[in-house]
Amino acid sequence: MTTNNFDTRIVSTIEELSNPESYKLVCHEHLKGEPLPSNKNIARIIELVREILFPGYFANTTLREGTTKHYMGVYVDELCTLLSGEILAGMCFECEDDTTNKISKHTARAEEKTVELVEFLPELRSLLVKDVEATFINDPAAKNFGEVIFSYPGIRAITNYRLAHKLLQLQVPLIPRIIAEMAHSETGIDIHPRAQIGESFTIDHGTGVVIGSTCILGNNVKIYQGVTLGAKSFPVDENGNPIKGIPRHPIVEDDVVIYAGATILGRVTIGKGSVIGGNVWVTKDLPANSFVVQKRAKDLPYTDGAGI
Template sequence: MSFPEYPKSLKKIIEALSQEESYKSVCHRHHPDQPMPSVKVILEIVDLVREIIFPGYFGSSRTRPGSVKYYIGVNIESLYEKLRQQIFAGLCFGCTDSDKFELGDAKAKATQIAVEFISQLPRLRFLMSTDIEAAFLSDPAAQSQAEVIFCYPATRAITNYRVAHTLLELNVPLIPRIISEMAHSETGIDIHPRAKIGSSFTIDHGTGVVIGATSVIGNNVKIYQGVTLGAKSFPLDNEGNPIKGIPRHPIVEDNVIIYAQATILGRITIGANSVIGGNVWITSDVAPNSKVVQEKYRFSGFLGGDGI
């Protein structure tokens, strides 16, 4: 069976799509010898970090007391190679002036950042261990810390966040956001890598949680599903564009619990040791040791005219 000749109408569409005016705002121009970041390899990097932080839970190798050093060493070597290549690609992507961009300098910088990131892994493991313990102690349904590590979506989302945040603090462009959005897609938990989050952080259930870029969260904070730490309307510059980089998300101090579907907006402070009830809307400061809940409503009569 033969197909008809290539339709002339498709040639016209190709011409339309090839007009610079139609693609210049959505096209990334590649420069010679400058690779693009690979989402596939970045996923492999996050999985390697997860294997290193939680030995024996992830990956295909079995750990034994005498083999942990070898197991971690092999993973660190693989992580180093993949990470420096992707950081280099991220630096290339973030280049705004190809004439002033030196490939050799970028490769050296990528190598340095990869080493600096790997040097942070003991700290990341400590932080994650506090997060795991907090989740286990605060959830009666958790049978063990192993269950929290292996099964809980919050563990995956917080791990991705801590990896992404560390890379962002090392001035790696683009890749931190890719890592955080991987967790967002998989778990429904949206944590911007620029947010600052202390130790012993836990998210119960988690679906629908949003933590904005300039949020600051203290130690021993627990939030439930559907919580939003967001911004109010953005201030605009003289040309009507949103002003970027200003603090616009909440500060949540130590030992705070925020229950499901609470919405907290703007650069306000939720004081230490406070409890925020479910389904509340907060746009002003909350003093330490406070308890914020909905008003109690009393209903009388039937909701429907037919008594249903």
């Protein structure tokens, strides 16, 4: 390839990439100096939360009498700095008011949301302790709490979810979804931060689990890999656009077990104490203590495979 041909093609591509018509739907314009959310900082926020909630597990610190308070102070201080910055960045990113300085407008609110999140950490720890206990009790292969905390993807995903859910309740934009999607990428477990999940939640194995945004799960629910708690078809408005924000995902009451590969779609209620077998498809309400499994092979009509 000649130098002239190389340069011509590169310049032509740059011209094409610079055409506003090609990026008008995927371009974010912001003023110089306005912060943008940082995946690196958000990942560190998640690490810090884990270090704070599970002392002695995720940080290279020696915990002994008299040192815990010191380390908690160090971690919380770093968390406040990073979190307030990321919340501010999310607020500036989604703010459409171009008549004012967005940083000045949102700084105090971002700092207040940061304090409220930090104040929630003791409650968050209590919730996660119950999740760890439930996971340990429900898995005969688990040797101890430490193994569950260190290595179980379900606990990692639930930690991200409960952190993201609280930030969403605090009306923090964008950052909760990033936190949830980080867990999705890392574990294969996709929990929308808007979902409502009760205490003592267990996800066994976990890969391929999907929990939609308007799901409501009660206490002591256990689900296995490949479970989908999703929506059916989306209602549309007069212009044919999907209507957002309406309840369209399942309600799962207390003490329900859902086995691998089950799919539950729509705003249906799975009654308390029910058991949903593997690879079944549920689109209707089930009363309490239901037991749903596939038909056994001997109950199905025989076929030799002809025409399949």
